[in-house]
Amino acid sequence: MSAGEDIVVLGGGLTRFARERSDGTPIDWMVEAALDGIRDAGVDPAEIEHSLVAYESEILARQLSMGQVIQDALAFCPRPSIRVEAGGGTGGAAIRTAYAYVKSGLCDSILVVGCDAVGRGVTSATVREVYALSGDVDFEMAAGGFFMAYYALMMQEHIRLYGTTEEQMAHVSVKNHRNAQSNPMACMPMAITIDDVLNSPPVVAPYKRLDCAVLADGASSLVIATESWARQHASSWRDRPRVYLTGVGCGTDRVRLGDRPKPYPGLAHFRAKKEAAQMAYRMAGIENPRQDLDVAEVADTYTGAELQAYEDLGFCDYGQSGPLTERGVFDLGGELPTNTSGGLIGQGAPPGAMGLAQAVEVLKQLRGECPKERQVEGARRGLTDIHGGTASFSVVSILERRD
Amino acid sequence: MTDLVKHKLDVIENADPFGRSGIDDPWHAFRNVERLDMELHFQFKHSLGKVSPFFLALEEKRLLATRCPECGKVWMPPRVHCGDDLAITDWVEVAGTGILEASSLSAYTLTTGGGKDTLILGYVTLEGTDTAMLQQIRNCQDPGKLVPGTVMTVKWATEPVDHPMQLFWFELAD
Numbered sequence: 164m165s166a167g168e169d170i171v172v173l174g175g176g177l178t179r180f181a182r183e184r185s186d187g188t189p190i191d192w193m194v195e196a197a198l199d200g201i202r203d204a205g206v207d208p209a210e211i212e213h214s215l216v217a218y219e220s221e222i223l224a225r226q227l228s229m230g231q232v233i234q235d236a237l238a239f240c241p242r243p244s245i246r247v248e249a250g251g252g253t254g255g256a257a258i259r260t261a262y263a264y265v266k267s268g269l270c271d272s273i274l275v276v277g278c279d280a281v282g283r284g285v286t287s288a289t290v291r292e293v294y295a296l297s298g299d300v301d302f303e304m305a306a307g308g309f310f311m312a313y314y315a316l317m318m319q320e321h322i323r324l325y326g327t328t329e330e331q332m333a334h335v336s337v338k339n340h341r342n343a344q345s346n347p348m349a350c351m352p353m354a355i356t357i358d359d360v361l362n363s364p365p366v367v368a369p370y371k372r373l374d375c376a377v378l379a380d381g382a383s384s385l386v387i388a389t390e391s392w393a394r395q396h397a398s399s400w401r402d403r404p405r406v407y408l409t410g411v412g413c414g415t416d417r418v419r420l421g422d423r424p425k426p427y428p429g430l431a432h433f434r435a436k437k438e439a440a441q442m443a444y445r446m447a448g449i450e451n452p453r454q455d456l457d458v459a460e461v462a463d464t465y466t467g468a469e470l471q472a473y474e475d476l477g478f479c480d481y482g483q484s485g486p487l488t489e490r491g492v493f494d495l496g497g498e499l500p501t502n503t504s505g506g507l508i509g510q511g512a513p514p515g516a517m518g519l520a521q522a523v524e525v526l527k528q529l530r531g532e533c534p535k536e537r538q539v540e541g542a543r544r545g546l547t548d549i550h551g552g553t554a555s556f557s558v559v560s561i562l563e564r565r566d
Numbered sequence: 567m568t569d570l571v572k573h574k575l576d577v578i579e580n581a582d583p584f585g586r587s588g589i590d591d592p593w594h595a596f597r598n599v600e601r602l603d604m605e606l607h608f609q610f611k612h613s614l615g616k617v618s619p620f621f622l623a624l625e626e627k628r629l630l631a632t633r634c635p636e637c638g639k640v641w642m643p644p645r646v647h648c649g650d651d652l653a654i655t656d657w658v659e660v661a662g663t664g665i666l667e668a669s670s671l672s673a674y675t676l677t678t679g680g681g682k683d684t685l686i687l688g689y690v691t692l693e694g695t696d697t698a699m700l701q702q703i704r705n706c707q708d709p710g711k712l713v714p715g716t717v718m719t720v721k722w723a724t725e726p727v728d729h730p731m732q733l734f735w736f737e738l739a740d
Binding site (some may be wrong): 179185186188222225261270284290291299301302303305306308309311312315316317319320323364365366367368369417419421422430540 | 578583584593596599601604606613614615617624641643649668669670671672673674685687689691698699700702709714722729730731732
């Protein structure tokens with residue numbers, strides 16, 4: 164085992180994300196995604212040294228100790244395994260943990276597989292109630308608080324501070340649903356207009372139904388390894404573009420929005436995301452993210468959250484995310500295409516799977532393997548950004564192609 | 567034929583999501599899926615912990631925050647130790663008026679939040695405190711009046727409630 168080597172993302176796998184996957188259990192989907200990722204990596208699963216299982220909710224999956232169950236299902240016993248959880252940021256935490264395991268020399272290769280079962284197999288009221296438990300329970304949940312409302316309150320403040328408009332937010336929805344149209348794994352591919360979004364039923368002001376990511380069933384996977392292990396074990400090593408994991412930053416913030424310092428982050432900003440991004444940028448040598456990155460998958464739980472993220476990720480100044488979005492800066496063909504997979508809004512949002520799915524999309528973008536409708540030509544460096552809670556936990560990862 | 571499984575919901579013959587069929591579908595022998603009605607019931611004796619004096623004081627229509635003896639910051643909701651410097655805090659009673667920071671009208675509620683059809687939630691910084699508290703805003707016919715900076719006042723429940731946080735809410739001050 165060799166510590167300190169460069170880290171490679173060898174493969175990525177997905178199952179189809181859907182509002183309801185009645186064709187299997189979360190275990191079935193994780194096996195599908197793992198097999199897809201192992202096949203994509205071009206490695207023998209018997210050679211992978213470690214596994215990491217990422218999922219958020221045992222209650223909603225109706226399965227505790229998922230890590231052990233998946234280890235068994237994938238015939239990985241008696242090799243070591245670890246389970247990771249960080250709410251909506253679970254996939255990001257999985258990538259960063261896998262990086263640490265491989266970089267430290269604890270293992271030279273690791274299969275990362277993530278999942279959650281939050282589609283229509285469970286009522287949305289149950290999901291809202293269970294997820295409210297991931298915030299402040301005794302004060303805020305007991306007062307009637309839930310995450311959709313917390314995000315809405317953040318965006319109300321963003322609107323007040325910067326004059327961000329609901330049309331600008333709607334542009335994000337149109338873009339992400341449109342991008343999903345060329346993604347066969349996506350559950351919400353749609354050709355919609357700004358007016359469609361503005362006229363969709365109100366949910367929690369300022370958000371309407373089409374401003375929101377949809378909870379989905381699905382699973383995803385990555386194979387991460389040291390460069391020397393990849394050279395020795397991956398049949399695809401000489402024939403395909405090589406993609407490295409060059410930055411993995413993490414940040415946190417107070418759980419209750421009202422406890423966060425003012426004026427920054429206040430209610431409107433993601434301090435954890437800024438911390439995570441700056442850490443990842445330092446590791447990867449990125450100075451001007453909008454210029455230095457070619458593609459990004461950004462946490463778009465809600466349209467406004469994507470706009471807020473642009474600012475704390477350093478893609479633009481505070482208050483500029485709305486106007487730049489309207490100008491198409493983050494569209495395919497724009498300066499920094501964002502959420503080319505469709506994002507959480509277009510592809511779907513199974514929490515344990517979505518952070519890994521972002522990395523799968525960036526991996527395929529950097530290899531030039533996306534369908535031409537959404538391929539960013541010549542993409543060399545990409546970012547993934549995912550968070551849990553109202554970004555009380557955040558991870559930013561940088562992937563880079565090196566020929 | 568009588569169904570021998572009481573909780574059987576249905577049997578679904580799933581198609582491959584990518585349109586493959588027969589032997590082209592790797593899972594063709596596993597496409598018939600049975601579903602069951604399933605309920606899980608959880609019940610707890612839930613401790614409100616060291617901040618319980620806050621919840622108990624609500625029954626007396628009193629609002630207790632906590633002040634850090636080191637830095638003087640007043641936390642509301644209360645924290646038993648300061649969120650900035652970890653010093654164990656002191657209880658202080660605060661007034662029932664404050665400034666609205668943000669609000670949002672919701673078409674949904676959690677059942678634990680009272681189960682009403684619509685709900686306005688807001689962050690209010692109570693007078694004499696340094697952090698904002700989430701609570702319901704009630705009896706507001708015109709949400710347009712809920713602009714940040716507006717003075718809000720606490721109102722108290724007179725009927726029994728399920729949770730201490732339902733003992734009060736905010737309304738626009740007169």
